[in-house]
Amino acid sequence: MSPETKIPTRDRLLNAAEELVNAKGFAATSIDQILARVGMSKGTFFYHFKTKDELARALIDRFAASDEQVLVSSMERAEKLSDDPRQQLFIFVGLMIEIAEQLDNQAQPNCLFATYCWENGLFDPETQSVIENALLNWRRMLGHKLRTVAQAHPPKVDVDLDSLADMITVVFEGAFVLARTVDGKDTIAEQTRHYRNYLQLLFSDEGNHTFPSTSTD
């Protein structure tokens, strides 16, 4: 009857696994530990997953799906909130900053992509390509927006727009490492703000800049 009890067994296994993998990585997370956490037995696990590899795949599939939804829905929201591509871009990054603020309130911000990346020798190519495609999604969607913006507002410095799009992934992944290692209030959000600053400086209108600091010549 309680809302917790209604969660399907398979999802409860995935949730417990994800928590443990987040703390210790995939290799160090044993099936027995997962089962102990949810109070189930071995047969149950292997009823839902043929092998531990299949668990790895299920975890990353679920994570990638949720990642893609954040990307797509945030871009849609940004595009509804303004007609100007440049404003859409800044709004989109602003939404990412909001998400970053939530992550900064977690003790150990979690990114299964990074976890798998640093243990990638354990995973088969298909599992790895799930992650690759997820990152390429960000490049594609954000890159497209950047190209539109760059046509109307040529960037102040000559930059490759795909790598500029990639940079949001870079900033997030890097900020995760920093946030997990050095404690600070707003690490991930602050780093994402740097990314927005960079975009604003790059795509500001010629000469007079559009920022708070007084002088307009």
Added chain:
Amino acid sequence: MSPETKIPTRDRLLNAAEELVNAKGFAATSIDQILARVGMSKGTFFYHFKTKDELARALIDRFAASDEQVLVSSMERAEKLSDDPRQQLFIFVGLMIEIAEQLDNQAQPNCLFATYCWENGLFDPETQSVIENALLNWRRMLGHKLRTVAQAHPPKVDVDLDSLADMITVVFEGAFVLARTVDGKDTIAEQTRHYRNYLQLLFSDEGNHTFPSTSTD
């Protein structure tokens, strides 16, 4: 007689361990695998390291020492190559770009900090604080330089200079993930160039910008 044979046993163990940890993470790297790679037997390992934890510690100590040397020596070089703090800053980041270019030529760019970070549940607090201190070193040295620069050239956008210093760590760590996941020619170097661009835009002299694009008044 061969130069390879002269390497002390302990270092050969560390080298083999680091390679395996780089590929699969620490937990999935067994002592037997390390020994198989260097063709030694178990007694040898436990003569040099009391426990596997001690290996973890030795690996990260060695890595952190080399990291610190890169930081300090690059800053020294930058400070010798110019008297102007702003130029020193740009030269320093330029040196980081050179290092990034080397890393981009490796198949699986390696950062033990990140590897440990995503498996941090395995390591004792002391081991983790080695990493924390390493990252704080970068914040401190680069932050100091940024504060000097900011006094002479107030940044175009109001930014926290410590987090701006942290950003070089963020960019590197994030670019590692990208480079290990999506293959591309110059991933890490390109991302580091974005960081330099950002600094140049932030600390450019008012109004007219100092970049390649023609105008020098």
Added chain:
DNA sequence: TTTATTATACCGACTAGTCGGTTTAGATGA
């Protein structure tokens, strides 16, 4: 209404092999 059948979901003992770590003994060179 009763009984047999079937599928899903779950349990826990068990196996073969790997793990980190120990022990004992021998080799090497100062």
Added chain:
DNA sequence: TCATCTAAACCGACTAGTCGGTATAATAAA
């Protein structure tokens, strides 16, 4: 001699994965 180093056999705990069996509930035949 004495410290340094290496080898090989071994240990108990834990690993992923197997397997025979059970509980429940729905369906179908009697």
